[in-house]
Amino acid sequence: MSDDTRSLVRSTALRLFRERGYAATTMRAIAQEAGVATGNAYYHFASKDHLVQELYLDVNREQTQAARTVLAQGGDLATRLRGVLLAGVDAFAEYHAFGGEFITVAIRPGSAASPFSPESSESRQLSQAIFRELVEGASPAVPSVLRDELPELLWLAQLGVTLFWVYDGSPGQRRTRTLIEGIAPLIGRLVRLSRLPVLRGAADDVLALVRAVRA
Amino acid sequence: MSDDTRSLVRSTALRLFRERGYAATTMRAIAQEAGVATGNAYYHFASKDHLVQELYLDVNREQTQAARTVLAQGGDLATRLRGVLLAGVDAFAEYHAFGGEFITVAIRPGSAASPFSPESSESRQLSQAIFRELVEGASPAVPSVLRDELPELLWLAQLGVTLFWVYDGSPGQRRTRTLIEGIAPLIGRLVRLSRLPVLRGAADDVLALVRAVRA
DNA sequence: GCGGCAAGTTGAACATGTTCAACTGAACAT
DNA sequence: ATGTTCAGTTGAACATGTTCAACTTGCCGC
Structure with missing residues (x-):
């Protein structure tokens, strides 16, 4: 059945990505482990990037769930931002x-896995939506x-933090956590x-700049 | 002669990159246009990434030269920053x-072309050095x-601007220029x-954060 | 049942980055 | 002259993402 095959390929790919990383997970290996032909994987997913995109979606849902719990507890902007970023x-x-492998896929403009892509x-x-909730519910x-x-600026800030995280070789990504602990209260302040x-003038400049650049 | 071959491969690669982009420039095409065997290109450059790194070096030298002219004219921090970024x-x-193709190569941690790589x-x-001069000579x-x-923060800011530039589809990259025109005076302010x-407190926090994160 | 169409599936073929065992030739020692 | 060495060079071989023409299956109208 088509849907079964699709989800089988999907879950196999995600498992292998987790176990071996991006480069070491070949499309042939995914297909073989899923018990289908190589070409069949391509029938369901246009490219390897699209499978990575599925992985992002998974992670995203997980973060969203955790973030909702954090936001339900109220708090000021800094506390909420800290919680969501963590x-x-x-x-x-x-x-x-x-x-690093995955960010490579995500950063390529036009890649399905890019945070800006239609996919x-x-x-x-x-x-x-999380960041909107974060801002609107802050007291x-x-x-x-x-x-x-x-909200959109904070979303972009999260992309920046993620970029930093990729390059963070410290154990348990401690430096990224330090960055978050520092930057959340700073932004709040x-x-x-x-x-x-x-x-007030500087703040207006920032907003005007954001709007000018977006247009 | 070895040195001749090396520089021939280098210049051929850079020309093809300019003409066709990264993906469309195959190692075989580079070798063929240079009149050497494929493997020979690999004798002189460990990978395609290393050839891209040569391209960055070229661009960098060009920027440095233009930046020196700008900095020679004095000016305040905002003016100097604007000039260097432009x-x-x-x-x-x-x-x-x-x-987009080139940024993909540069962003991969461990890539020779990464701005953080030893290469x-x-x-x-x-x-x-340019950014240090920018800051020190400002009045x-x-x-x-x-x-x-x-200086290091501004260097990082430039990386950010470059990242924005990659995604900037506006004609002549007008949006990136707008961003620079806006952000330079903002930082100055x-x-x-x-x-x-x-x-004062916020500034101290920023500095403390930078130092904590670096360690 | 049967014809036929579309969705699903197959595996070989292709292009490309990279590797490697073999070859070349110039420089040098004897 | 002859042998030796080694940087430089060669091109075939390999692995992998992707494509594609052909085949299979399930289903719908009759």
Whole structure:
């Protein structure tokens, strides 16, 4: 049955990715372990990248679930941001050994696994919704001028943290965790300060820049 | 002669990269155009990545030269940063069509072409020296607390801008230029404000974080 | 049942990065 | 002259992502 084959190929690929990484998992191996012909895998998934994209989707769902738990507890912006970012690092942890391989696939513009690709739209929606919830549910409330743009900026910040994580060779990715512990309160502080007259201009500049660049 | 062969392969590869991009330039094509056997290219360059690394070195030298001209004119931090970043975008411009392919090579940890790789150390030194000069020669002078860490942060910011550039599909990469025009004065402003008591704490946090994360 | 169509499946074929055992020839020692 | 060595060079061989023409299967209309 087609659906069975598809999901069999999918789960086999994900298992092998976990066990051997990206490069060492050949399409032939995936097909063989799944008991189908090589070409059959390509009938269900347009490329190896598309299988990686499936893996991202899995990780993403895991992070989303953990993040919801964190957000349910309330808290201020910094606390919530810290929790969500740590949930992300935790969800990715088991792939860290091959993080570099996977990031290579994700970063290529036009790749199905790129966080900006149409194929990743489900992942992206899921993830951006979390950051919107993060901002909107924060107390004390985020200044209203920032409320529209901040979620997307934080989502981008997470991509940055993930990039850092890929290069983080420290045991248990301690440096990435240090980065998160530092950057979450820092962002919280800057958001709070953005109300002050001295910083009001800078904050407006940031927002204007974001809008100009997006257009 | 060995040196001749090496430089012939090198220049042939760079020309083909410019003309056809990364993926469409096969090692066989490089060897054939250079009039040598495929294996011979591998005798002189350990991998295709190493040839890309040569290309980066070229672009880097070009940017460095343009940046020196900019820096020779003095100016404040924002002006100098703007000039250096624009010089970088200009140097890379002719490769934009294939930027995504090349970034893929550069981003892979362990790749020779990664900006953090030992092989790229010459490029990196060159580039970081520019940012040091940028900061040190700025007038009004950069607050002394920041003077040590800022150059490396700006170098990283340039990597970020380059990453943005790769994804920038606007004609002439206008959006990247908009980003630079906006972010340079913004950074200048924040650096100036970092002296104020309100922001002093945040600035210290940033520096402490940078140091903690590096260790 | 039967014809036929579309979905699903197969495995060989192709292009490409990379490796490697074999060969070449120049420089040098005897 | 002859032998030796070794950097430089060769091209076939290998592994892998991807494609494709052919084959099989399940199903629908009759």
